[in-house]
Amino acid sequence: MKHLKVLLVSAALFLGSGSLSSHESTLSHGPSAERRIAAPAGWWKGNTHTHTWWSDGDSPPELVAAWYRERDYNFLVLSDHNRMQEGELWYRLDTDAKRAAFESYRQGFGEDWIERREVGGFTEVKLKTLDEFRSFFEKRDTFIFMRGMEITDRFDTHPVHVNGVNLERPIIPQGGKTVGEMLQRNIDAVREQGRRSGRPMFAHVNHPNFYQAITAEDLVSLNHDAGEGFFEVYNGHPGVRNEGDARFPSVERMWDIVLSRRLGERNTSITYGIATDDAHEYTKWGLRSVNPGRGWVMVRAKRLTPDSIAAAMKRGDFYNSTGVTLNSVERSNSTLAVDIKADPGTNYVIEFVGTRRKTNLAGNAVHVESKFDGGRASQTYDAAVGEVLLRVEGIKATYTLKGDELYVRARITSSRLHPNPYAEGDREMAWTQPLISVTP
Numbered sequence: 123m124k125h126l127k128v129l130l131v132s133a134a135l136f137l138g139s140g141s142l143s144s145h146e147s148t149l150s151h152g153p154s155a156e157r158r159i160a161a162p163a164g165w166w167k168g169n170t171h172t173h174t175w176w177s178d179g180d181s182p183p184e185l186v187a188a189w190y191r192e193r194d195y196n197f198l199v200l201s202d203h204n205r206m207q208e209g210e211l212w213y214r215l216d217t218d219a220k221r222a223a224f225e226s227y228r229q230g231f232g233e234d235w236i237e238r239r240e241v242g243g244f245t246e247v248k249l250k251t252l253d254e255f256r257s258f259f260e261k262r263d264t265f266i267f268m269r270g271m272e273i274t275d276r277f278d279t280h281p282v283h284v285n286g287v288n289l290e291r292p293i294i295p296q297g298g299k300t301v302g303e304m305l306q307r308n309i310d311a312v313r314e315q316g317r318r319s320g321r322p323m324f325a326h327v328n329h330p331n332f333y334q335a336i337t338a339e340d341l342v343s344l345n346h347d348a349g350e351g352f353f354e355v356y357n358g359h360p361g362v363r364n365e366g367d368a369r370f371p372s373v374e375r376m377w378d379i380v381l382s383r384r385l386g387e388r389n390t391s392i393t394y395g396i397a398t399d400d401a402h403e404y405t406k407w408g409l410r411s412v413n414p415g416r417g418w419v420m421v422r423a424k425r426l427t428p429d430s431i432a433a434a435m436k437r438g439d440f441y442n443s444t445g446v447t448l449n450s451v452e453r454s455n456s457t458l459a460v461d462i463k464a465d466p467g468t469n470y471v472i473e474f475v476g477t478r479r480k481t482n483l484a485g486n487a488v489h490v491e492s493k494f495d496g497g498r499a500s501q502t503y504d505a506a507v508g509e510v511l512l513r514v515e516g517i518k519a520t521y522t523l524k525g526d527e528l529y530v531r532a533r534i535t536s537s538r539l540h541p542n543p544y545a546e547g548d549r550e551m552a553w554t555q556p557l558i559s560v561t562p
């Protein structure tokens with residue numbers, strides 16, 4: 123009983139005594155300019171890609187969860203590499219950085235909470251399982267965990283990473299004879315677990331430009347049903363090359379290639395874009411640090427439960443943000459409308475991006491010497507693939523389909539700088555899911 127009491131006191135101190143909204147914790151630091159963004163009613167803010175001591179994150183899962191919980195996130199997937207937070211794992215404190223993170227952990231949760239042992243001159247900490255720590259954080263209509271992991275595979279020198287979201291059990295990397303086959307097999311393993319369990323699950327393909335491993339054509343070729351295709355159109359890890367370069371398309375341009383060819387050539391299901399943090403570092407902050415709080419999703423769902431959130435995302439009922447909040451995004455049969463929750467003194471540009479049916483969708487193969495050994499290049503495409511069809515300066519805009527578009531999606535760019543950006547000069551942004559034009 124004494125043990126429990128100490129824990130509750132620590133947890134209360136840690137979480138701000140039940141008033142969880144906006145107190146700066148002394149235990150988990152962040153950049154001072156960081157912004158707290160609460161979701162409007164009916165919308166839930168979450169992140170599906172984060173690492174902890176269970177893999178290569180720099181902090182124990184409780185500190186990671188506290189960071190998100192204190193900043194008005196409503197759901198979180200602790201997506202460690204190839205494992206979930208279960209079973210027995212002892213974490214060795216063999217560097218000064220790890221010992222410093224441990225000190226924050228000890229101060230936050232108290233000696234009673236922590237299990238440790240001494241092995242070969244090092245302290246080892248027994249990591250808490252999700253089932254052990256989740257009750258400290260979860261609260262109805264406020265915060266939940268969704269179980270998941272980063273299925274971390276590798277083809278030759280190419281990292282092939284796929285997050286499984288709302289999983290019940292871990293998935294072993296499935297391997298494959300090509301990058302495309304490896305992606306397909308890992309996605310299929312998530313689909314199969316979802317089918318067997320009867321629960322909504324999905325896989326998202328991660329950071330395609332990381333080591334230039336995954337091309338637009340890989341994503342065009344994937345086979346999956348509607349509501350099963352996701353890829354990261356924004357990943358907050360500064361090493362993943364979201365923006366591409368002269369020889370490699372940005373991941374946002376890849377999205378347009380993928381949507382255009384899947385709809386225009388294959389007449390098959392679309393791919394949703396998702397924004398994530400892929401955070402690894404919670405003890406040092408700033409450019410080049412792999413921090414939380416950079417990119418997230420806002421999901422419209424009736425309830426805050428893992429199944430309700432996953433089902434809403436599979437319906438495409440979400441948008442991505444790096445700081446811009448929307449009051450609403452409405453996709454009807456023929457219109458896509460966005461309404462921005464404007465910050466005072468901030469200007470917004472709303473761009474509707476799409477591809478017209480008559481556009482030439484043939485790609486041209488390019489030969490590139492990648493700076494990364496063996497990097498793989500997407501093909502190049504006509505500039506009319508993913509063109510800006512309408513540009514509006516303001517806080518509300520509606521695009522009405524003319525009938526010659528394959529799809530249209532909205533991208534919102536704010537005049538406000540991101541407080542802790544992926545790259546210097548990044549503005550706060552938002553991206554909606556595409557509205558598909560139904561063939562007349």
Ligand SMILES: [Zn+2]
Nearest residue numbers: 272283328329
């Ligand atoms: Zn990864």
Ligand SMILES: [Zn+2]
Nearest residue numbers: 171173272400
């Ligand atoms: Zn990751």
